[in-house]
Amino acid sequence: MESNHSVLKSIEEYDLLNVDFIFEKEHEYFKTTYTCQYNQEYHETRIFEDYGITHDHTKLLSEKAFQDSIRETEIRTGFRFRECDGGYESRLDDNRYDFLFTDEIYVFARFDMGNGHTAVFEVDLDNLKLSRDYDIY
Known part of the structure; x- marks a missing residue:
């Protein structure tokens, strides 16, 4: 596992073989929490199973x-705000299978x-604004 200067906040044992390592990284406007699962019976190439x-x-x-910005977008589009998502990204290194x-x-x-669809707008954190364009799901 390679960290982005996140901080280990807690270690939580949830049964005899499984332990969660909880890391956090804070931004001015959000907090990302990584829960890394360690299983004592897991013997692959990674330390954490998932x-x-x-x-x-x-x-x-x-x-x-x-x-x-949310209110302006609702008025302009007629859509109703549901939630924000996202934060610091992560990925699996294909070469070494590290997180x-x-x-x-x-x-x-x-x-x-x-209409049963969801509009997804990017958030500009520098200006605290939503993008004018959006993707539909």
């Missing part, structure tokens, strides 16, 4: 400028389009 990522956007969502926590950032906002 990992998961979650992001907390509480700080971003409390910023008035970002709230204004890499990177400094790359991708944050986006999801809006309900009202």
Whole structure:
């Protein structure tokens, strides 16, 4: 595993063979949490069997400028804001099968389009604005 200067916050044993190592990296507007799963019976090329990522956007969502951008996007498009997602990125190194926590950032906002589809806008963290264009899912 290669870190992006994240900090080990806790080690949690959830049964006799499995332990979670919880790492966090904070940004001005979000926090990314990496949960790395160690299994004592796992004997592959990696130390951790698997990992998961979650992001907390509480700080971003409390910023008035970002709230204004959400409101402006809702008025302009007629879509309804649902949630933010994303943060610090990660990937699996194909050569060594290491988990890499990177400094790359991708944050986006999801809006309900009202027709069963979701519009996804990129978040500009420097200006606390949503992109004008979006992808549909």
